[in-house]
Amino acid sequence: MTAPNTAAQRALAAAEARFIANNPLSQKQHTLAAGSLPGGNTRSLLHTSPFPLTVNRGQGTHLWDEDGHRYLDLAGDLSAGLLGHTPHPAVRAALLTALDAVGLNLGATTVQEERHAALLCARFRLERVRMANSGTEANLHALAGARAFTGRRRVVVFAGGYHGGVLSFPGVGEVRGNTVDVAEFVVVPRYNDLEGAKAVVQRAAAGGDLAAVLIEAVQGAGGVIPGMEGFLRGVREAARAVGAVFVLDEVMTSRLAPNGLGVELGLEPDLVTLGKYLGGGLTFGAFGGRADIMAVYDPRLAGSLAHSGTFNNNTLAMHTGYAALSEVYTPEVSAVFNAKGDALREQLVVVARGTRLSFTGRGSLIGLHFTEDGTEQIQSGEHIKGKERGDLRDLFWFEMLEAGFWITRRGFIALMLGTPDEELDGFIQAVSKFLDRHSDLMTV
Ligand SMILES: Cc1ncc(COP(=O)(O)O)c(C=O)c1O
Numbered sequence: 001m002t003a004p005n006t007a008a009q010r011a012l013a014a015a016e017a018r019f020i021a022n023n024p025l026s027q028k029q030h031t032l033a034a035g036s037l038p039g040g041n042t043r044s045l046l047h048t049s050p051f052p053l054t055v056n057r058g059q060g061t062h063l064w065d066e067d068g069h070r071y072l073d074l075a076g077d078l079s080a081g082l083l084g085h086t087p088h089p090a091v092r093a094a095l096l097t098a099l100d101a102v103g104l105n106l107g108a109t110t111v112q113e114e115r116h117a118a119l120l121c122a123r124f125r126l127e128r129v130r131m132a133n134s135g136t137e138a139n140l141h142a143l144a145g146a147r148a149f150t151g152r153r154r155v156v157v158f159a160g161g162y163h164g165g166v167l168s169f170p171g172v173g174e175v176r177g178n179t180v181d182v183a184e185f186v187v188v189p190r191y192n193d194l195e196g197a198k199a200v201v202q203r204a205a206a207g208g209d210l211a212a213v214l215i216e217a218v219q220g221a222g223g224v225i226p227g228m229e230g231f232l233r234g235v236r237e238a239a240r241a242v243g244a245v246f247v248l249d250e251v252m253t254s255r256l257a258p259n260g261l262g263v264e265l266g267l268e269p270d271l272v273t274l275g276k277y278l279g280g281g282l283t284f285g286a287f288g289g290r291a292d293i294m295a296v297y298d299p300r301l302a303g304s305l306a307h308s309g310t311f312n313n314n315t316l317a318m319h320t321g322y323a324a325l326s327e328v329y330t331p332e333v334s335a336v337f338n339a340k341g342d343a344l345r346e347q348l349v350v351v352a353r354g355t356r357l358s359f360t361g362r363g364s365l366i367g368l369h370f371t372e373d374g375t376e377q378i379q380s381g382e383h384i385k386g387k388e389r390g391d392l393r394d395l396f397w398f399e400m401l402e403a404g405f406w407i408t409r410r411g412f413i414a415l416m417l418g419t420p421d422e423e424l425d426g427f428i429q430a431v432s433k434f435l436d437r438h439s440d441l442m443t444v
Contacts, residue, residue, distance in 0.1 A: 025067045054066045060085060060086050074414075074427065079414040082414070084416050090323045091323045116325075128291050130288060139247075140164070146244075146245035147211045152209045152210055155185050157187055158188045159187050160223065202238070214247045221412075236269070254272075277329065280321045280328075337415070368407075368412075
């Protein structure tokens, strides 16, 4: 952060005061929640100071909070809400079938898990797949598989990488306190720096203990920063050269292309991890890829790895996920939808040119950044380190909420299917008005 800018702080204090005045019921609910949940929270990202807004319902692509405000949902539950808040008729029918005709907690192998698995394999070009309950679990099990396959332990990851609640690498030397097996991760300091990545992979492999390289093809939580094709392919080659398993985390990015971003970019990962919308709105995760690696999980083989999980094949997600992927988010829909996201981002870039606001992303995922010099083409968190303007980002967040647009405070947009074009135009106008209203603070 740069030195406090008093005009920015005044604008921010005024916006926060309006937020408090406009949301008494959310504030009251927060106080109540803090009586049973630490800080009133059970999903850290959702905490915002002075208090989070409490949402009481969603419909289509809109949300309503306790105080009765209506928002266009541009956060899309951090990409998991791709299908919208009102279940598509196909997903609704699948859910009702699972409830009425199949039942819950069968505690047994079912036909539907095979159908969903076969669909995931065909769509994302996986030879074998296994289900889990979240993206975090998918990554944990993928890494366990890579370790068992190679007989090695260490894993190379990238600064700014996020692979789940217990696998978070915000920056170099900044491993989150709850990250598991911290000593076994080696962090590449800069995303999109191929030479740096190669050097780290080679160094990490030198001791003969490098099991895997784990990477996102677009860093999602790290700012929606796309990996350059040459970089991603180069990292894959570096991993291959030392016999490490190349794991592509597609928990966020599988939505970005008809068969996932890895296929689109020709990355040929050894393993892929999946999650979010692929449960059709229910909790879900999956990991899969090369049959020889996934065979470490084949229970027919002596010495295989256990992959337990009471809800891995729960009947609800197996049915809703299958319906979502086969009937709603088809490859054709994915292509059109992501083109719409690209068009939106390009319009936002034009509106923000010459200001401290810039946009990154690919397709239906967009990141927004406020920097002192308005850096465009951001390639990594390191690239803008020390230049970020958290005060302006917070001001933007408060004022977008006031204007009826729900985005995450850190500046993440994940479009939802069916978002009306005119409402996206309204968002572009709101951004433009914000930049005009605060031109003294925003102009570079
Ligand atoms: C790239 C990536 N991997 C893994 C995860 C973890 O998924 P989940 O929240 O379902 O555990 C996330 C969640 O945001 C993610 O963005």
